[in-house]
Amino acid sequence: MEHRPPPRRVxxxxxxxxxxxDVTGPLEVFAGAGAAIAAGGGSGPGYTVRTVxxxxxxxxxxxxxxxxxxxxxxxxxxxLDTLIVPGGAGREAACEQxxxxxxxxxxxxxxxxxxxxxxxxxxLGAAGVLDGRRVTTHWAYAAELARxxxxxxxxxxxxxxxxxxxxxxAGVTAGIDLALAMVEExxxxxxxxxxARHLVMFLRRPGSQAQFSATLRAQQPRREPLRExxxxxxxxxxxxxxxxxxxxxxxxxxxxxARAFREQTGVTPARFVERxxxxxxRRRLEDGDEPVGEIARSCGFGTAETMRRCFLRAxxxxxAEYRRRFRSHAAPPAGDLAA
Numbered sequence: 567m568e569h570r571p572p573p574r575r576v577x578x579x580x581x582x583x584x585x586x587x588d589v590t591g592p593l594e595v596f597a598g599a600g601a602a603i604a605a606g607g608g609s610g611p612g613y614t615v616r617t618v619x620x621x622x623x624x625x626x627x628x629x630x631x632x633x634x635x636x637x638x639x640x641x642x643x644x645x646l647d648t649l650i651v652p653g654g655a656g657r658e659a660a661c662e663q664x665x666x667x668x669x670x671x672x673x674x675x676x677x678x679x680x681x682x683x684x685x686x687x688x689x690l691g692a693a694g695v696l697d698g699r700r701v702t703t704h705w706a707y708a709a710e711l712a713r714x715x716x717x718x719x720x721x722x723x724x725x726x727x728x729x730x731x732x733x734x735x736a737g738v739t740a741g742i743d744l745a746l747a748m749v750e751e752x753x754x755x756x757x758x759x760x761x762a763r764h765l766v767m768f769l770r771r772p773g774s775q776a777q778f779s780a781t782l783r784a785q786q787p788r789r790e791p792l793r794e795x796x797x798x799x800x801x802x803x804x805x806x807x808x809x810x811x812x813x814x815x816x817x818x819x820x821x822x823x824a825r826a827f828r829e830q831t832g833v834t835p836a837r838f839v840e841r842x843x844x845x846x847x848r849r850r851l852e853d854g855d856e857p858v859g860e861i862a863r864s865c866g867f868g869t870a871e872t873m874r875r876c877f878l879r880a881x882x883x884x885x886a887e888y889r890r891r892f893r894s895h896a897a898p899p900a901g902d903l904a905a
Contacts, residue, residue, distance in 0.1 A: 571611040573600060574647035574678075574752075579689075580619040580635045581666070583656015586627035587738045588683040589617065592650050595745035598761045603753065610753055613647075620666050628655040639669050642676070648748065649677045652741070653685030653704070661692040671695065674732075679748065681733035683741035690734075691715040699729045704737035755891070787830035791816035795827070795835070799842050804866040807839045843867060844880045851889040858885045 576596045578589055596613045603612035619625060619635035627633055640646055651670070660666055670693035674680045682690050687703040688711060690696055696718035703711050708722035721727060726735035726744040735744040742765070750758035787793050795812045798805065812835055813823035827835045847865045850856060859870040862885075867873035874884045881888060 573612040573614045575645065576613050576615045576648045576650065577640060577646050578615065578617050578650040579652065579670075579686075580617050580625050580633050581654070581656055581660040582625045583628050583654050583659065584625065584633070584652050585654035585684060585738065586629055586631045586633065588652030588654060588686065588741050589627075589633065589650075591739065591742040592652075592681075592683065592745035593617070594765060595742055595749060595761055596648075598764055599749045599753065599757060602757055602760055620663060620669070639666075640673070642672065646673065646677045648679045648681065649673055650741075650745075651680070651682045651686035651689050653683055653688070653737075657685050657688050661689055667693045677731070679731050679733060681735070681744055681748070683735050683744065684737045687711055687734050688714070690732075691718060695732065699732050700727055701729065701732070701734040702727045702736055703734065787827070789826065789830065791818065792823075792827055792830055795823075796831075796838070799839055803843055803846055804864055807835075807866070809835050839866075840876055841880065843873075844876055847873060847877075847885065848881075848888065851885055858889075861885070 578593055580589065593615055596615045600613040600615070603610070616636040617633065618637055618639050620639060622635075622638065624632045624634045666689070670689060674690070674693065674695045680690070680695065682701075682703070684704045685707050687696065687701055688707075691711065691714060696715050698717055698719075700719040700721060701711075702708070702721050702724050705722045708720050712718065712720040724736070725740040726733065726747065728747075733744055733748065735741050746758045746762055749761060787796070795816050798812075798815065799807050809820050809824050812827075813820040816823055818826070824835055827833075827838075831838060833841070843865045847861050847867070850861045850865070851858075858873070862868065862870045862873035865873070867876060870885070877883060877885050877888060883891070
């Protein structure tokens with residue numbers, strides 16, 4: 567009988583006002599991975615998952631759901647592999663608890679990996695864990711996190727980030743992506759894909775993927791000519807969308823158009839066009855078998871090399887590698903996790 571090393575211990579912090587999905591998303595990933603590995607679906611140690619809290623008794627999530635921790639905060643003698651710190655409306659009160667801050671600071675130094683989901687980054691910040699590290703959080707709270715913790719390098723764009731042993735993620739479902747990436751790191755992409763299929767996830771998203779789609783990230787311009795310029799880009803990806811061409815269609819000078827577009831959308835015209843094209847190409851890579859060169863032409867990049875450079879700039883991965891990793895039907899239909 568093959569000897570398997572003991573399972574790695576994962577602890578998920580609970581506190582009053584925690585966001586329940588920040589807890590249950592990563593919990594389901596690690597629990598599913600543990601079941602799959604125990605059934606022979608992967609090599610290496612599996613996982614045991616426990617919820618822990620500063621005090622005994624149930625806590626109320628931000629939605630009112632009662633959550634009962636499995637036990638108290640682990641002592642210094644107990645070895646943790648991974649610590650998950652979820653966010654939630656109760657984070658401010660949790661940050662004010664000295665005993666919890668001290669435990670987070672000490673535990674973070676003893677764990678192999680520490681992760682925050684959404685605004686859980688504020689708790690790690692209060693414990694001094696974010697100093698000098700590149701981190702992310704929910705886009706709506708990124709500026710506040712940067713203001714409170716100026717020694718942290720806050721990036722509001724990615725859905726999750728890894729800086730050494732520290733992992734941080736954006737809101738709610740991004741915690742699932744982060745947990746899947748952790749599982750993939752230890753057990754390979756096949757185990758992570760099996761968990762993703764079991765959770766009926768459309769796609770395992772790369773950490774470098776932006777929190778918003780191109781059209782959501784760009785603010786809706788107030789002026790009709792600028793809205794029309796956006797619409798034409800979305801409807802004709804391969805069309806001519808230089809600043810000069812867009813300005814001509816809007817009956818504005820290029821300089822005035824570029825300035826007004828950035829003021830009212832938050833991005834330059836060129837950046838908006840590139841983001842829309844990358845987003846469209848991403849979907850084509852995920853869902854079909856078209857050659858990369860054909861996708862590049864139809865999405866307005868012109869050549870596969872131009873598209874590759876844009877992908878590397880936006881997603882930090884080239885089109886071919888993106889398709890290999892993240893296409894939605896890369897794996898056969900899912901069965902039970904133990905299959």
